[in-house]
Amino acid sequence: MKVRFGPAGRPINFSGNAKDACAYIKAEGLDAYEYQATYGVKISQSSAKDLKSSSKSENVLVSMHAPYYINLSSNKDDVIERSIQRLVQSAKAAEWMGAYRIVFHPGFYTTYTPEEALIRCKNAVTDILDELDSLGVKDFCFAPETTGKKSQLGNLDEIIELCRSFDKFQPTVDFAHVHARNGGGIASRDDYAGIFEKLENELGINCLHSHFTHIEYTDAGERKHHILGDHNYGPPLKPFIEEIIECGWKVTVICESPLIDQDAIVMKDLYKDLVKLE
Structure with a gap:
């Protein structure tokens, strides 16, 4: 499956355990x-392994977003040490649950x-x-992940440099963050x-x-995420989907709008409609 769509977190109307989210x-x-x-990484090893089993049976690709409280470029050594431990914990849990990516924000320039x-x-890495x-x-x-604030480490060039420098590193491109950081650059x-x-x-x-x-x-x-139905804000959706189709990459698109799963469905429906037109 070349292009996948899904939510950042549990679907809005889902109230069960994380291990049941894939179904x-x-x-x-x-x-x-x-x-x-x-x-914080709070999932138990048994629940994480249940999530892995469910993701395989349902053919739902799992990734993990590591804790927000990470700053690998802090001017305080204790902050860096705690950030290191959070990412170590994240990697352990990601291995249990079979997460193919561990997304994280690198830090701030301070x-x-x-x-x-x-x-x-x-x-720190x-x-x-x-x-x-x-x-x-x-x-x-x-x-x-490419970050959205100009005070944050994580413009596209910096993310590329991190991924070029280490094994087991691949980029997460948050297109909204790229757009916002560059003053509407997309x-x-x-x-x-x-x-x-x-x-x-x-x-x-050729995989993203x-x-x-x-x-x-x-x-x-x-500043703030908005639903895809609010056309006062960008970046534009249709050209994004068109480019995914044209470039032929394997792409996973995680929806971070306030309607995480419902807008993911909007994106997948548009993708299917545009593929039919080709």
């Missing part, structure tokens, strides 16, 4: 699920230049990988094509984990 998502006609560990912040982040190696955790793939299919072309040229990939929603922004970047 609900499959029944909605979706085929991806990003498990949210945004406030008092550093972007170049200095990236160096601190890379040093080296420590993470060393610790995982010592623990025997092997089945994981970190997916640093307006057409050519803008999307430029991102895919850059990833292919610099990382040699991505996030999508409409977004409100200020001069500082991201």
Whole structure:
């Protein structure tokens, strides 16, 4: 299956355990699920393994969003150490649940230049990988995400550099964040094509984990996510889907609008309609 769509977290009207979410998502006609560990990795090993089993039987691709409280470029060493441990915990849980990507926000520039912040982040990543190696955790793939605020480490070039520097790293492109960070920088299919072309040229990939929603922004970047039905905000959806179809990549699209699963269905329906037209 080349292109998959799914929600960032449990579907809106789903009230069961995470291990049962895949069956609900499959029944909605979706085929991806990003498990949210945004406030800490709290899932037990047994529940995570149940989620893995369910994802396989339902053919729903699982990814994980690591905790929000991560800053690998902090000017405080204790913050970096706690961030390292949260990502180590995330990788352990991701291995249990069979998550194919561990999405995380790399950090903030704080008092550093972007170049200095990236160096601190890379040093922390080296420590993470060393610790995982010592623990025997092997089945994981970190997916640093493009960030939406200009104060954050994580523009597209920085994400590419992180992924180029380490094994078991692949990018997460949040197209809304790219749009917001660049002051509305995505307006057409050519803008999307430029991102895919850059990833292919610099990382040699043809597979992408991505996030999508409409977004409100200020001069500082991201402000608020909006539903896809609110056309006052971008980035535009149809050119995005057209570019996915044209480029032929394997793409997972995780919906982060306030209507996480319902808008994921909107995206998948548009994808199916446009494929028919080809």
